Amino acid sequence: MQLYNTLSAEERAQLIDEAGKQRLTLSFYAYAKITDPKKFRDELFIAWNALDALGRIYVAHEGINAQMSIPADQLENFRETLEVYDFMKGIRLNVAIDQDDHSFLKLTIKVRHKIVADGLNDDTFDVTNKGIHLKAQEFNNLLEDPNTIVVDFRNHYESEVGHFEGAITPDVETFRESLPIINEQLQDFKEDKNLLMYCTGGIRCEKASAYFKHQGFKNVYQLEGGIIEYTRQIKKEDIESKFIGKNFVFDHRLGERITDDIVSQCHQCGKPCDNHTNCENEGCHLLFIQCEDCKAAMENCCSAECLDIIHLPLAEQIKLRKGKEVGNKVFRKGKSEALKFKKSGDLPKRPLAKAETNNIRKKITVKRSLIGKAEHYYTKSKIAQFIVEKDELAIGDKVLIVGPTTGEQDFTITKLFANGNSCEIANVGDQVTFEIPFRIRLSDKLYKSL
Secondary structure, eight states, X not given: OOOSOOSOHHHHHHHHHHHTOOEEEEEEEXXXXXXXXXXXXXXXXXHHHTTTOXXXXXXXXXXXXXXXXXXXXXXXXXXXXXXXXXXGTTOOOEXXXXXXXXXXXXXXXXXXXXXXXXXXXXXXXXXXXXXXXXXXXHHHHHHTOTTEEEEEOSOHHHHTTEEETTOBOOOOSSHHHHHHHHHHHTGGGTTTSEEEXXXXXXXXXXXXXHHHHHTTOSXXXXXXXXXXXXXXXXXXXXXXXXXXXXXXXXXXXXXXXXXXXXXXXXXXXXXXXXXXXXXXOTTTOOEEEOOHHHHHHHTTOSSHHHXXXXXXXXXXXHHHHTTOOOHHHHTOOSOOTTOTTOOTTXXXXXXXXXXXXXXXXXXXXXXXXXXXXXXXXXXXXXXXXXXXXXXXXXXXXXXXXXXXTTEEEEEEOOOOEETTEEOSEEOTTOEEEEEOSSOOOTTOEEEEEO
């Protein structure tokens, strides 16, 4: 039986578009004792593949950690696949604040040694002996207690764009780094301080709270469901948000806005900005913060070196990557000497700017008409090729290119070619090409703004 993906991300995106069904992005986790993780993994793949569920899931002897995208009309059937297992009966599903049908484009379930890498080798450590869970209002109340120490158990590239007021934000790249650092910093407060912790969805705090109880801390608390559930509760119950900025998420969106506060800056020019991007150079793919001006000038690249590389023929780019150990470089999260304004671990005390939320809403509600789909992209010349399936396309038209990786990119057509010839207007059936300041993918769609 097939227990792996056979479609590429672009092929899957096309099928999602053609199906026209709303999808839900959600996450969940559970610590449990799983005797046979491989068997458990295969059972989940069979059940979820049948529901067209996609996502990135880790299973281990200690439990499951999942970030997923499922068809909205399959939610109850999906819950039933979880209820089969006693340790997941009634499990909370953290539904994303911002929904995107293309948040995940493959179903990947991997067996790991642990669902959260902690670097601990202590048989006496019981992960189920966790701290006290707090709901949003309870968390806010304890946050205001002067006897409370609040700790962010996420990584530097997450806390940099959003965090709770007054939180300790370790300058780390992995969860395993944060445990000994925080333990050492707080040694003098085991008996008399409230240790309050939070993370994205709760899974890291679940383990961290158990670890600090194991280390002798008396008053250990954690935010139930993490920032995702906190945001749902403050919106539903009209509670003041003590979290400022964006919540970093691990799908192609890279962030959900919680408040309109911008607490970080473009790593290239220093302008207030909290939009992450991945370097366009496939041999780098560095995650960093980049404003729209730098994105246009640097063509989504993190450095002049990477900018030069993306203009080389594809064969030369592949040749440069061949034989090099680029794994660690690919997954480096925003630390590079080329990023002049990266201030990892040195977060501002107050917001640097406010996000233009009105413009965001306007962009979402803009009327548009589908023109056609992508056919090809010429790397060296930065030329995009589309087939016009509906309406017509003309010089001066404002257009929008939308795709799971491309996101939403808008610009104005200044030069146009139909079937290889320069023209003013292209009609249905024409193969059109035009210059473009970014890379497109075959799953991208071309829209005309109305």
